[in-house]
Amino acid sequence: MKVPFIQTITKSEKIIIQKCVVFVNKHPGFKKIAMWFMRFSPKFRQRLISKLINGPADNELSVNSSEHTIELNELTEDARAIYRELQSTIEHQIKSN
C-alpha cells in the first residue's frame, strides 16, 4: 500500500506557509509556480494541498466540486423530496430534544 510521507511542521514553517498562502490567494497567477516549488517539500505540500487545492471546507458545497451556488428549484424533484425529509427529520429531532 501507499503510505504518505508526512512530517509535522515547526511554528516558523507554519507562519511561512500561511504567508505564502495569503500571497498566492491574492495573486492566483503564482499558484502554479508555488505548487511546482512546493512539490519538492512533502511537509509544505501537505499544507498547500489542504489550503490551496481543497480550499476552506465550507466553500466546497457541491457534489462534484462545481463552484455554482444552487437553488432549491434547481434540484430534481426527487432531491427536493429528500430535502423536505431531511428538514422534517431535523425538526423532529429538535422537538424531541
Added chain:
Amino acid sequence: MRIVIDLQGAQTESRFRGVGRYSLSMAKAIITNSKNHQVIIVLNSLFPDTIESIRAYFDKLLPQENIQVWYAPGPVLELNFNNTQRREIAELTREAFIASLQPDIIYIASLFEGFSDNAVTSIGLLDKSTPVCVTSYDLIPLQNPKLYLEPNDTYKKYYMKKLQYLSKASLLFAISESSLQEVIHEIKFPKELITNTSGAVESSFKQCTLTEQESLVLITKFNIQQPFILYTGGADERKNLTRLIRAYASLSTQLREQHQLVFAGKIPPNNIIQLQAEAKKAGLTEGELSFTGYINDEELIQLYNLCKLYVFPSFHEGFGLPVLEAMSCGAAVIAANSTSLPEVIGNIDALFDPFSETDIANKMTKVLLDENLRQNLIKKGLKQAQKFSWDKSALIAIEQMESAVSTRSKKPLSPQNIKKQLLNALVERGLLNNYTDQQLYVLAQALANNHPKPRKKQLFIDVSELVNGDARTGVQRVTRSILNELLKNPPKEYDVKPVYGTHAEQGYRYTQKFNLQTSDIEDEFIQARTGDIFIGLDLQHHVVCAQKNYLLALRNRGVKIHFVVYDLLPILMPKVFSVGAGQGHQQWLSVVTQFDTVMCISHAVEKELIDWRKTQTIKRHRDFQTAWFHLGADIHNVLPSLGLPQNAHKILNTLTKTPTFLMVGTIEPRKGHKQVLDAFEQLWKGGVAVNLAIVGKQGWMMEETNKKLKQHLELNKQLFWFEGISDEYLEKVYGHSICLIAASEGEGFGLPLIEAAQHRMPVLARDIPIFREVAGQYADYFKGSEGEVLAQKIKQWLEQYKQNKHLKSEQMSWMTWQQSATQLLTKLGIN
C-alpha cells in the same frame, strides 16, 4: 449470492500502484468465476475521471447496470481536518447506498484509502448485518510506527480508525502467507477468518519477442543506452532504492559501463531528486541511471522482456507484484529475502539480504557475469509464475464468501427503510448541525442520485431545438416524427421522456411541450439513474457542446448516451456552407463520438463518419460504436400544411401541358440548381419542350442563382419557382410533374427520392452513394457537373419515357416512421 465489490482501490492514486492492479484483477477474476452469483461493482463519484476506464475494463464481462456509482458531497479526504463532518456523512451515505443494493456480502478491495484523496471506506457504521470481506495487503505503518505514524498525528488517527474497521471485517483475504501472518500477529485477527488468496498477474504479462524497431523505439523513448538492470515500483523508504543505488555504484566500472540502472514507472519528482543526489554521492555519473516516468502496461511488459536483470530490493512487501510480473515475462529476477518475496520468487538462488549493499552487489554481479545462472533464474521464474493465477485466487475468495454468507445470522436492512435510517443516523449523530440550506441541497441531490424513487427506466429523447426555437429544418421533422412514434409506442421497459438543454445552464429538463395538458409549472431537471438511456435526436451543436460535462457525468452514472448524426456535409463540403459551419460541426462530432453509439441516418453517412474518425485522435476507453437506420417517409401520416394560392390551378395546368421536371429542396450550393438550370437553358435553346419546377426556399451563398431565377425570361413560362408552399400544394406539384431530378452533391438521406416513389414518379438522380442506397435500381443516375452532360441525359431519358422504357420508381422500398423508430431502437438494443 449477490457480491458487491467496492472498487475505490482502482480509483485513487492506488490505481497507479500494485493495490489498484490487484483490485481490478481480483474483481475481474471474481466475476469470471462467479458462476450463479451476481456481482455488482460500486464506485465513488468523487473520482469522475476514473469511472469510464473502469466501466471499459469490465465491458462485456459485466452488464453496465451492474456497475453502480454512489454520490456524496466532497471533498472528504482525511488529511484536511475541515472535512471531518462531510467525511462522516459520506461514510454513512456509502454504507446506505451499498445496503440499498441488498448484497449478501460486501468485498472491499482496498480499505486503507482516503487519507489524501476522496475515497471513503468504513465497516459497520450503518449496516451492521451484511458480512464484509477485505483484502489485507500489509500492515507496514503499524510495523514501522516511527517512520509512518509518529511523525504525523492526523495520519496516525486515520490509520488507527481504518484498523478498527479492519477488525470488524467478517473475513480477511491476505495476499500472501507473510501478509497473513502479519495480520494474525499484529491485530490478533481470528486465524480462522483469514485466508491467503495470494495474487497473480494479468495474462498480458508474458514472454514476447520484440522486433528491432520496437526495441529501438522503447530505448529511445526512455533514454536507455545499453543493456540494463531494471527496477519498477514505488520509491518510499521500504523500497530500499538508496541501497540499490549504492550497490550498483559498487559494481565494477566495466559492469556499470555495460549495464545501465533503469527505474521504470511513476516516481514523485522529489524522490527522483533525492535518488539522483544519492547516485552523485556514490560517484555515479548522470547517464548511469535512467528514470522513465509513467509507463503504460505495454511498455512495462516490453521493458521486462528486454532487461538483462530485474532487481527488487524492497525489505517489506505484502506480495511483490512486480517480481511476479517480471518472472512471467521471462526476466532474470533477484529480490530481497524478506517478508513475502521468498514465497513469490520460490528460488533461494535469487535472494539477497536487502540490508547489505555488498550482498545486493554480489548477487547482481554474479547474475550479470554468469549466463548459466541467469538462464536458470529465467527458467525457474517462468515455472514459478505458473503457480499463481487469478482464477485460483478468486475461487478461494468466492468459497470463503459462500461460507460466510451461509452462516450469516443477522437480518439484512430492509431496503424500504434504508434511506430513512440514513437520514435518522445523520441527524442523530449531529452531522447536520449547523448545516446551511445550500449544504442540505447538495446533500439531498447526492442522496436522490443514490436512492431515486422506484420508477420505470427512462428513455430521454433530446428535443432541444424543438423546445428552444424550432428551426423547422428536416432534422426537426425527423425529431418530431420519431418522438411521435416513440410516445405512441414506447418500448416495454421504458417511459419515453422528451427533454431539452440550453447552453446557459448545466443539465437537461423534462419538457411538457408534448403533453396534452399544458402547465405553468417550470420544467423539472431530469433525475437519471443507471439503466436510463439518452438519445440525442435533435440537432443543437452549441447545446451539446455546452452540456458535454453533464452528459459525461450521466454516463458515469450508468446512463447510455447515443447520438443521431444526420450528415457530415459541413466538414466534407466546407465550401458550400457558411464560414465556421464546418468547425462547429467538427466540434460537435468530436463531442458526440465520445459517447456510446453514434446512429447515422444512412449507411453512407456511417461510412463517412468512420472515415472521418480515423483522422481524429478522440480518446475513448470503450470501442467506438456506430450503426445506421433509415428515416421514415410516410408523409401521409404527418399532418400536412394546407393552402393553395389563387393562381394554383392555372400554374398546375401549365405544368401538365409540357413534361415537367421537379426539383425539391432548399436552394443552396450543394443541391445542384446551377447545373440543372444550365442544362434546361440548353434544352430550351435547342427547342426541347420541357418545364423545370423548383420547390424550395432561398438558402445561403446562392444570391447569383436566386437573382437569375427571379429575372429569368422563362420564369412562369417554362421555369417555375415555388417558394415556401404548403404540403397540399407540393402534393399537387408532384402530381403534375413527370420526373424528379435529385441533383444534390451530398445528402444525409434523400427523402425526396422516396416521396417521388410514393407519387410513382420516376427519379433522375446524381450518382452518389446515398442516392444509390436509398433508390437502388429504381432510379436513373447521372454523373458530371456540367449542364451539357445533364442536358444530354435528360434528352435520353425523355426518349425512354416516350417509349415507356424509363426506370420506374414504384418498387423503391421505404419505411414508415413507426418502422424507422423501431429500427432505431432495435439497433440501439432497446426493446
